[in-house]
Amino acid sequence: MSNQIDQLDKWEELLEIQIKILQECQSSKNLKSCTPCEFLLECETRKNYIKAVYESMNKGTGGGFEF
Numbered sequence: 001m002s003n004q005i006d007q008l009d010k011w012e013e014l015l016e017i018q019i020k021i022l023q024e025c026q027s028s029k030n031l032k033s034c035t036p037c038e039f040l041l042e043c044e045t046r047k048n049y050i051k052a053v054y055e056s057m058n059k060g061t062g063g064g065f066e067f
Contacts, residue, residue, distance in 0.1 A: 014052050014056070015052045019049065022034070
């Protein structure tokens with residue numbers, strides 16, 4: 001059971017890091033969302049955040065996510 005808790009913490013921690021990076025980017029551009037950003041579709045920061053969200057939901061057990 002302890003191993004499961006460690007995995008949950010790991011995925012949630014990685015997500016928290018990506019949230020902070022995304023929020024810092026938005027703040028630096030005076031944005032409250034990524035939507036109005038001119039780099040929306042090719043933004044690596046946003047792609048990393050979305051990947052971290054998906055991985056936190058499936059706890060890294062596989063599957064892909066394309067957008």
